[in-house]
Amino acid sequence: MAGTAFHCYYGDPSAQSTLHDRFPDKGIWFTECSGSRSPDDPPAKVFRETLTWHSRNVVLGTMRNWARSTANWNIALDSTGGPHNGGCGTCTGLVTVQADGTVTTDAEYYAIGHLAKFVKPGARRIASTSFGTTGWNGQIMDVAFRNPDGSTALVVHNENDAPRSFAVTLGDRTFEYSLPGGALATFVWPASKLLDSKARLHSPRERNRDRVSRTAAGACRDRRRRRRALVRRDALRNRSSALPCHRLEPARLAGWKALRDYSTGTASGPADQRTPPDAMSGQGSSPLGCADARIGGGPDTKGREPRCTEGHRLGSFSRCWPRSTLSAPVRTS
Known part of the structure; x- marks a missing residue:
């Protein structure tokens, strides 16, 4: 047995995927679906409801659930839904032949046309x-195909009554489109080597792993936001690491072995834990451990050189130190 045929008169197209999961080596064909109408429905209502239902179920639903074909029944009927042979009295066809010989196209004609015109024999569905x-x-509901000539066909349906905007991304190319409520549209673009590695083809043995996710535009927007956040973070880090220390380029906390207390002249604490007076007092210490030369005995706000009061002299860190203290710290190699 080659596989199984499905009709649309009962159940849901997802039953095709259930069958495929159990018998992945067998084919699935969708072979019949006829539209119908109520005798009192106006033509506009019949057209819209038929178009939207067939778009969801016959055009997209069957194709997204492993069907190798889809079909409408009947091709042509007269204005009374005939000729009748004991069958459906309210069914509709792809076209209607009027009493005067003219032909009008029905919703089924346009729905099936999105596949028949743009999806070529031998095409394979690709993930979307x-x-x-x-x-x-x-x-928004859609299905995508790769034609034998390498071109891509994307069929999209807006289930909502209001217009919906969406974005399509394949490879490094993106476009956006606004689809009217209830509309069905097909987009086709030619083959390109840049896109070959970006679309994953579905083989008959491959499980359906289409993942519902945000639109491509939303995903790209999130990636751009993350990149901007990282750039800002790196910029702050680089700016911090590049902060100049006035006259104190080598004065980093980790580079000093010992310091005399600037007020008593005695050693304060273990040598490996001693810090510059600025850091101990909380004045003029920067995140990098550099004393701020503008505080204490450093240059004033106008950039003039500092002057120390009596009993003090200008020492390391550009501060005024008591003369009884060491004039410079001991730096380890």
Whole structure:
């Protein structure tokens, strides 16, 4: 047995995927679905409801669930839904032949046309994100194909009554489109070597792993935000690491072995834990451990050289130190 045929009169297209998961070596064909109408429905209502239902179920639902074909029944009927042979009295066809011989196209004609015209024989479905459901949830639903000539066809349906905007990304190319409520549209672009490695082809043995995710535009926007945040963080780090220390280029905390207390002249604490007076007093210490020369005995706000009061002299760190203290710290090699 080659596989199984499905009709649309009962159940949901997802049953095709259930069957495929159990028998991945067998084919699935969708072979029949006829539209119908109520005798009192106006033509506009019949057209819209038929178009939206067939778009979700016959065009997209069957193809997203491993069907190798899809079909409408009947091709042509007269204005009374005939000829009748004991069958459906309210069914509709792709076209209607009027009494005067003219032909009008029905919703089924346009729905199936999005596949028949743009998806060529031998095409294979490729992975694409889709947010809609066959039961209707008001979102964007789609299916994509790779034709034998390498071109790509993307069929998109807006389940909502209001217009919906979406973005399509394949490889490094992106475009955006606003689809009217209830509309069905197909986008086709030619083959390109830049896109070959970006689209994953579905083989008959491959499980359906399409993942519902945010739109490509939303994902790209998130990536840009993360990159900007990292750039800002790195810029702050680089700016901090490049902060100049006035006259104190080598004065980093880790580079000093010992310091005399600037007020008593005695050693304060273990040698490996001693810090410059600025850091101990909380004055003029920067995040890098450099004393701020503008505080204490450093240059004033106008940039003039410091002057020390009596009993003090200008020492290391550009501060005024008591004359009884060491004039410079001992730096280890």
